[in-house]
Amino acid sequence: MSEIIIAKTSGFCFGVNRAVETVNNLLSQGKKVCTLGEIIHNSYVINDFEKKGVKVINSPSETPAGYTLVIRSHGCVKKDLEFIKKNNIDFVDATCPFVKKIHKIVEVNKENNQILLAAGNADHPEMIGIRSYFNNKSYVISGKKDLQKLINDGSISHKNLIIMISQTTFSKKEWENCTNLISNGFTNITIHDTICNTTNSRQEEAEKLSKTSDLMIVVGGEKSSNTRKLYEICKKNTDAILVESVKNLPLINYEKYTKIGIVAGASTPIKLVEQIKIFLEGWYYG
Ligand code: SF4
Secondary structure, three states, rough: OOOOEEOOOOOOOHHHHHHHHHHHHHHHOOEEEEEEOOOOOOOHHHHHHHHHOOOOEEEEEHHHOOOEEEEEOOOOOOOHHHHHHHHOOOOEEEEOOOHHHHHHHHHOOOOOEEEEEEEOOOHHHHHHHHHOOOOOEEEEEOOOOHHHHHHHHOOOOOEEEEEEEEEOOHHHHHHHHHHHHHHOOOOOEEEEOOOHHHHHHHHHHHHHHHOOOOOOEEEEOOOOOOHHHHHHHHHHOEEEEEEOHHHHOOOOHHOOOOOEEEEOOOOOOOHHHHHHHHHHHHHOOO
């Protein structure tokens, strides 16, 4: 029988837990709740909230009368927050404090020639929110290659004052590649390492565990950026599969693996991870 190890860092991170608990607390007070976008990237949690009457809306102007609007841990764009306040919409801001910190860093820019270099995924809601707080030109880089391209084509030069930040779930290794590259040629740059510690420790544990396991199961939502990163780290070192829950687990012969590691993204309830372990144990017991 294989040894099955669940990573110690599995389960909700602080920011996700805070957002989910915000919704739970409002529901327990008898309030009607809607969220600006899905509260977290996990369909299990979304479906559960839907059954409890929580509505997902795409713009604060869609807030139904009598509802309390919750801003999720990724945060929202600046103009949405301004709209909410201006129109006295009842709301709770569950933006993770680590994301809020990045909003504050990029919002202080006053100089016209300042540009923002943001490491991460341009389409991710957290990144869209961050960029909305910056007044001047901003570039998103997914890694060292993108940065090299911007340097080569002159998009960033010594004339600019550069602020560099990262999405909270960006890969630590890729961040170091980027900061090493830019620090070599540019002195006109302020670098803020804004990768969340939770993300760091999850990635480090995934790296370690995947080096000693012959199969890694990564549990998390399709849209979850930090889950994808964990999967990429694991599959470099060993066989890896990415599933949202036990229901998506492929029916392969798990007995051939000596050690199976399980890691989970920051928006994965620990219950889903434990169900996978139970399934695997049941598999062996027949
Ligand atoms: S991963 Fe970090 S920054 Fe993102 S919600 Fe969780 S605690 Fe906050």
